[in-house]
Amino acid sequence: MISAYTGTQVRQAEEPLLASGLGDVLMQRAAHGLANAVIRERRSRGLGTYGASVSVLTGKGNNGGDGLYAASFLAARGMRTTAVLTGDTAHPQALAAFERAGGRVHRLDGTAPAALAAEAARADVVIDAVLGTGAKGGLRGSAAVLVAAVAELLAGSGGQTFVVACDLPSGVDADTGEVFEPVLPADLTVTFGGAKNGLLADPGADYAGRVLVVPIGIEEHLPQPSVSRLDEADLARLLPHPARRAHKYSRGVLGVVAGSVDYPGAAVLACRGALAAGVGMVRYLGPPQVADLVRQACPEVVCSTGSVADNRVQAWLVGSGMGPEHHEQLQRARDAVGSGLPVVADAGALPALPETLGPHVVLTPHTGELASLLQRLGRSEDRDAVEAGTLAAVRRASELTGGTVLLKGATTLVAAPSGDVFSQADGTPWLATAGSGDVLAGVIGALLAQAGNDVGRFSKEGVEPDVRWAAIAALGAALHGKAGRSASDSNAGGPVTAGGIADSLPQTWGKVSTLSNSGLRKRNSHTQPLR
Numbered sequence: 001m002i003s004a005y006t007g008t009q010v011r012q013a014e015e016p017l018l019a020s021g022l023g024d025v026l027m028q029r030a031a032h033g034l035a036n037a038v039i040r041e042r043r044s045r046g047l048g049t050y051g052a053s054v055s056v057l058t059g060k061g062n063n064g065g066d067g068l069y070a071a072s073f074l075a076a077r078g079m080r081t082t083a084v085l086t087g088d089t090a091h092p093q094a095l096a097a098f099e100r101a102g103g104r105v106h107r108l109d110g111t112a113p114a115a116l117a118a119e120a121a122r123a124d125v126v127i128d129a130v131l132g133t134g135a136k137g138g139l140r141g142s143a144a145v146l147v148a149a150v151a152e153l154l155a156g157s158g159g160q161t162f163v164v165a166c167d168l169p170s171g172v173d174a175d176t177g178e179v180f181e182p183v184l185p186a187d188l189t190v191t192f193g194g195a196k197n198g199l200l201a202d203p204g205a206d207y208a209g210r211v212l213v214v215p216i217g218i219e220e221h222l223p224q225p226s227v228s229r230l231d232e233a234d235l236a237r238l239l240p241h242p243a244r245r246a247h248k249y250s251r252g253v254l255g256v257v258a259g260s261v262d263y264p265g266a267a268v269l270a271c272r273g274a275l276a277a278g279v280g281m282v283r284y285l286g287p288p289q290v291a292d293l294v295r296q297a298c299p300e301v302v303c304s305t306g307s308v309a310d311n312r313v314q315a316w317l318v319g320s321g322m323g324p325e326h327h328e329q330l331q332r333a334r335d336a337v338g339s340g341l342p343v344v345a346d347a348g349a350l351p352a353l354p355e356t357l358g359p360h361v362v363l364t365p366h367t368g369e370l371a372s373l374l375q376r377l378g379r380s381e382d383r384d385a386v387e388a389g390t391l392a393a394v395r396r397a398s399e400l401t402g403g404t405v406l407l408k409g410a411t412t413l414v415a416a417p418s419g420d421v422f423s424q425a426d427g428t429p430w431l432a433t434a435g436s437g438d439v440l441a442g443v444i445g446a447l448l449a450q451a452g453n454d455v456g457r458f459s460k461e462g463v464e465p466d467v468r469w470a471a472i473a474a475l476g477a478a479l480h481g482k483a484g485r486s487a488s489d490s491n492a493g494g495p496v497t498a499g500g501i502a503d504s505l506p507q508t509w510g511k512v513s514t515l516s517n518s519g520l521r522k523r524n525s526h527t528q529p530l531r
């Protein structure tokens, strides 16, 4: 499990060490981690450090101090280092160490930002160490002009310069993932002590590149994380496996109320997603024409045109491929939610549900649907507002409905009403294809049917009973993302179809579930790139 924290949580964890006079030690550990990441990155590209150039954009706080110390370590490896001081002051000890190591200093104050930006953009490595967790808002004044100019020059340069964000890209809010432009997009973010929430939520994640967590000795003082990401070791432990004497009913039966005469394909894709995600059996309920199509595409599915009450299942999937005019299907969706069983509610079902739900009801909106949901609940957020602050929006929807809310996107966020959030970014942009969401609903439905009652499986991993629904949805998002990536890989990195995602699911499941748990557990996420 990869854990993320707010800036305040990290600063509070640092306090006991700062009180014992270890502030400079912590900073040097962070700086070592950053410098080592730069060296490793160059090595992985077949490049050395001697003679290569580094430019550090430096703020006046501790983030700038990290950057200056890191550059002084890199100078000791033979790199040519330049610092651009954006503030009127800089961390005194770190600046002294930087100058002792032979670094050149430019002061933004009094120098044209354009000239400094041009020099910085010619460097082999740019370290963004202007703002860290102490930032209030984004870059301002000449620092903003400098960073915007560097970003523009690098965007047009063909990607020769490697950009590393120190702790987080300056202008990304550590707590929320909101972005205050301009922000220099990083290839790699090296973050200290624990990941920051803003690196695991869009739009902040768009600017972070790969994220590497460097331990600095504060970890035992950190509280429960507010945002977590399941890694492959978690998937290996949490995905259910059939017992030796399992039968199709004990393995979980999923009822599917999806598709309509207008969108019959959604029913097929939801069923294919569910079948490929290990469920014991799928029962489909819907209009006769759709049921015929489902039977032809998936002979494994038991189809009927009956009611929810007549079907014995462990979980329901409702809503994919349904609109407000499909009254009979919507009534089935409401009945499924009324049954008290776990439900994944997608697309057309979202506007038709009661306002108050339980955490066992997993809603799966995209950003537009989440904005509509929030507006129905009396909030003013539109789609742009949701996109600008995905973490806050998904938490708010979960808090207001009492349901578990999964927001689909490049980063998929799943919020439990307790405020716990899972963030998964396992996929590829090729997953943004018609029908992909129907397959995802199928996967989550299948997992709810198989593992919804297995409280112990999740509590062993420290997941509270009411949060397990969010963990199951996050498992589904991870599996779906990895299957999409694998489908694209088998197409040499090319496009995938929703059906292709479903086809890749069993092999993806097999691969992650046979990973050696113990081996992965030892490779703790703290030193692993998050993506």
Ligand SMILES: NC(=O)C1=CN([C@@H]2O[C@H](COP(=O)(O)OP(=O)(O)OC[C@H]3O[C@@H](n4cnc5c(N)ncnc54)[C@H](O)[C@@H]3O)[C@@H](O)[C@H]2O)[C@@H](O)CC1
Binding pocket: 011, 014, 018, 023, 026, 027, 028, 030, 059, 060, 061, 062, 063, 064, 066, 130, 131, 132, 133, 134, 135, 136, 137, 138, 139, 140, 166, 167, 168, 192, 216
């Ligand atoms: N506290 C510690 O012991 C450690 C902190 N670390 C680093 O320290 C950072 C936090 O340091 P700080 O609390 O000094 O905070 P920052 O380095 O983020 O900067 C805060 C400084 O910038 C100013 N500032 C705030 N918002 C601004 C804005 N929008 N434009 C311009 N200036 C602005 C503030 O007045 C303050 O002087 C972390 O991100 C991390 O990089 C690491 O060295 C590890 C140890």
Ligand SMILES: [K+]
Binding pocket: 063, 128, 129, 130, 131, 132, 165, 166, 167, 168, 169, 170
């Ligand atoms: K930074």
